[in-house]
Amino acid sequence: MPEAPPPRLDEIDALLLDLLQHDADRTLHDLGERVGLSPSAVQRRIARYRRDGLITRQVAVLDPHRLGPTVLATVLVTLDQESFEHHRAFAARMRADAQVQQCYRVAGPWDYVVVLASRSMRDCGRAGDRLFKADDNIRRYETLLVFDTVKTGLALPPPLP
């Protein structure tokens, strides 16, 4: 399975992608005005980003606390046995669970950082039990309850020139 060739991006691409990462709800006309292009030129570029898999999807971002009571936590996890198969199984479980918002495999004494979203403190405890306590291949985990969300998003910094 060959890697896709790295698409080369000019300054306008960087500008467009930055706009779309922060607000994908603009019209082609609006975007065109901001980057100095016609709507159809903008459209062709965006179509290319999608074809290349550069833009994977568009999502609506919700305000957690308007949806109802919300408890966020970041959990640090270290596995016991570290075979490829153990890692694969853990990752699959994280991906399948709706309460796991994000999961990163990291370097150092901790193996994973997990961001967990729950609807109550009790729900958070039960998620931790289900995902980590019940897994007998987890050597150790630590739950860092979130007091305040200073910043969220999935935006990436622009490519270095």
Added chain:
Amino acid sequence: MPEAPPPRLDEIDALLLDLLQHDADRTLHDLGERVGLSPSAVQRRIARYRRDGLITRQVAVLDPHRLGPTVLATVLVTLDQESFEHHRAFAARMRADAQVQQCYRVAGPWDYVVVLASRSMRDCGRAGDRLFKADDNIRRYETLLVFDTVKTGLALPPPLP
């Protein structure tokens, strides 16, 4: 500044919000078919989510590694002095920096969990220096380099029934 009243959501709202959180690029017609409503009924609900601030924005999600070389890291941070003003200043700096993707204030010995996105290892080091090493109110910080992104997103679990 009074808190907005909690909007009550029925089953269809939960369904719609779940669809929109994962793919906001559907037509009202399409969404309507999936939840069993007419396009205009769907539109009225979505307009309400926006008015209520439940949907804060729509964003395009990029594939980090197609944009170019990407280095992610999660950084654990503990401040030295912990006055309200020190926390406010730190938070403002995190919000203002394009390389800080997420930042949470957490309970326990660590004060903050920060997700950092960089374009190279060198860039990551420089971001760490700039954001944490150069701040003389930071007692201690630890950088956990991300080997692999198992799951990303900002989706929240549905409200408990």
Added chain:
DNA sequence: CGTGAAAGTTTGATTGT
């Protein structure tokens, strides 16, 4: 909530640089 007409947006063929 659904219908349908009006307004706005996206799409794609065509032409030009």
Added chain:
DNA sequence: ACAATCAAACTTTCACG
């Protein structure tokens, strides 16, 4: 190879039932 223009197709919007 990429951009602009314009008309057709589709989507969203909104007043009314």
